[in-house]
Amino acid sequence: MESVVQTVGALEAVVLRAFGPHGGQVLFTRDTGQAMLSRSGVRILTALRLDNPLARIIVECASRHGVRTGDGSKSFILLLASLVRKIECTVCTDQKVSLSYTSRACSRARRLADELLSFSLHHLDDLLAVGVLPYTQSLMWEEVHAALPSLVQKLLSAFFHTRLSHNHCSFISRLLCEFLSNWTAKDNQPYSSLQFLNETWPALYTPVVGFPIDYSQLLEGQVIHRDFAMPSMLTALGPVKAIILTTSLHSKFIQTGETLEIKDKGNITHFSSSAESSLECVISNLCSLGVSVLLSSVKQSATVLALAAQMQISVVECISQEDLALFRHLSEATILYHLNLLCDHLNILWDFFFLCLRYVHIGFPDKQDLKPCSLVICGAGEGQTEQHVSAMQDAVRMLLITQQPPASAQPEKNSSIAPKHPPSPHNCVLTAGGTFEFLLSHALQNNSVPRHTDMISSILADSLLCLPRHIYSHKPLHFVQIQSKVVKCTHTCPMGSESSINLASECYTLEPGLESVFCKYQLLLAVLQCVSQLFRIDSVIHTCSRLKTIANISCKEEEREEEEEAKSAAIMWP
Structure with missing residues (x-):
């Protein structure tokens, strides 16, 4: 327990x-x-070089939670530390357990950790329904299309305040809101749109190093992060037709690993001429179909490039799978089975310059419900640009978890806290700055819970307050003032009234933004699961094994061969 x-x-x-x-x-x-x-x-936790196996387990749990929800990895560590100390303090003050008996203390700590997890799984939903959810606001995704600041923008602003410089939070939140508005159809579910953006994120942004973040912008259409293999031959100003290739058009004379037996030179000449004529036929067929752009995921041969140049077909090769997958989705390409190709109409292509880089920019004029666009994310240095990209991606993940549809679950029959059918914390937001922790801690201390869980609820209530204490550590008096105002609001504002929902107008908090209730809910459960896992470890055994080098392996093989030869010689000897 001490090592934990x-x-x-x-x-x-x-x-x-x-x-x-x-x-x-x-x-x-x-x-x-x-x-x-x-x-x-x-990024901070994964950059650490850790030899301690307990530290690796903790970092793995925190990183897994942070990657899934996009937020909360630092809060994970702080809340975990507070819970571990509370458990240790409870074990030390227990008269039945002496610290001289390490096994008893560890057993008591393990039992407390399991009881904390069991209590949360059985009663946390009901406690949220009684003490937290009546004071939340529902995230109206339709407001993301409005010009005025919406709840989504306030949620993103508070999120970026913990990740980026305060001077750029408003700009980045507005930029990301506009990006989400363009990619979200008014008749479509926001969860499906956010899930699509999360899966295709590598193809949706272009990092640019050397410019301040204020130069970040949106570009209509898609940016393919490759240049033309030859100067663009496009002269049309309207829509053009493109084709996607996943294999090389020019078949190789011999594949790697194959053996070629030459009997007649005439056969080689005939094969080469027939291959070139068939390739010319394919390029001619593409030209007759009106194809003017060839997008390839592999590198094409010089013969293909030369024939394409003669037919005035532009070629873009070695395109990443992420860019091609996004293009297929947006273009709704049709599969031509006899050519094993994809073909569709798209807008005019042109070169787009990012400092010394040249990329292909594609527009989709037929998209009426969506406005496909790409993010150009700038930063003064490579590290700052990566930080901006990571913050935006995590913000999309956070919104995705917040908008996740609630799973149908049966209510707990033995729960003693009303109501019996608790509402879901999905799609709910609350004033940032420790409001969630204050409300839940107050609910744990004042709502009716089973008597045998009084100590468990007290440990959990005290541990939750560590997060707002760290937030207001520069001014401890603010912690007391805000906690008293939050508790006062729970008494003066009746549940279900309109005044009780807008808690931000009643409480003075450091942050004017909002935070996701469901992300906080997932954070608490993840921390309690990690605590239970840590206290189930009885001992750590360090093993030291000899490194198996190539020289040692070869020597052992030679010795084994000599032994086998000696055995066979002994058997054959008369």
Whole structure:
């Protein structure tokens, strides 16, 4: 138990300086000498070189939660440290357990961790329904299309305050809101649109190093991160027809690993001429179909490029699978089975310059319900640009988790907290700055729970307050003032009234933005599962094995062969 407390405390000291709206950035130096600057909890934790197996387990759990929800990895470590200390303090003050008996103390700590997890799985939904959800707001996704600041923009603004510089949070939140508005159809479900953006994210942005973040912008259409294999031959100003190739048009004379037996030179000449004539026929057929752009995922031969140039067909080769997948989705390409190709209409293509890079820019004029666009994300340095890209991707993941449809689940029959059919925390937002922790802690201390769980609810209520304490650590008086105002609102505002929903107007908080209730809910469950997993570890055994080098392996093989030869000689000897 002592090793768990020490390990969690060491990780807490690492992420604490970057936590909250006033947190700073962490500077790492890689082996190559390149500096990495970040406030992302996942990037900070994964950059650590950890030899302690307990620390690796904790970092793995926190990183897995951060990657899934896009947020909460630093809060994960801080809440975990608070819970571990509360469990240790409870075990130490227990008169029935003495610290001299390590096995008893560990058994008691393991039992408390399991009871905390069981309590949350059985009663947390009901506690949220009674003490938190009546004071939340529903995230109206239709407002993302409005010009005025919406709840989505406030949610993103508070999110970026913990990841980027405060001077750029409003600009980035507006830019991402416009990006989401273009990709979300008014009649479509926001969850499906966000899921599509999360899956195709590598093809939706273009990083540009050397410019400030204020130069970031949206480009209509799609940016394919490759240049033309030859100067563009396009002269039309209207829509053109393109074709996608996944294999080389020019078949190889012999494949790798095959053996060629030459009997007659005339056969080789005949094969070469027939291959070129068939290739010319294919290019001519493409030209007759009106194809003027050839998009290839593989590198085409010089013969294909020369024939395409003669037919004034532009070629873009070695396109990534992510870019091709996005193009297929947007173009709704038709499969031509006899050519094993994809073909469709698209807008005019042209070169687009990003400093010294040349990319292909494609437009889709037939999209009426959507406005496909690409993000151009700028940064002064490579590390800052990566930080901006990571923050935007995590924001999309956070919105995806918030908009996730609730799963149908049966209510707990033995739950003693009303109501029996609790509402879902999905799609709910709350004022940022510790409001969720204050409300849930108050609900744990004042709502009716089974008597045998009083100590468990007290441990959980006290541990939750560690997050707002760290947020207002620069001014501890604010912590007391805001906590008292939140508790006062729960008494003065009746549940279900319109005044109780808008808690932000009643409480003074440091952050004017919002935060996702469901992300907080997932964070608490993930931390409790990690605590239960840590206290189930009885001991850590360090093993030391001899390295198996090539020389050792070869020597052992030679010795084995000599032994086998000696045995066979002994058997054959008369």
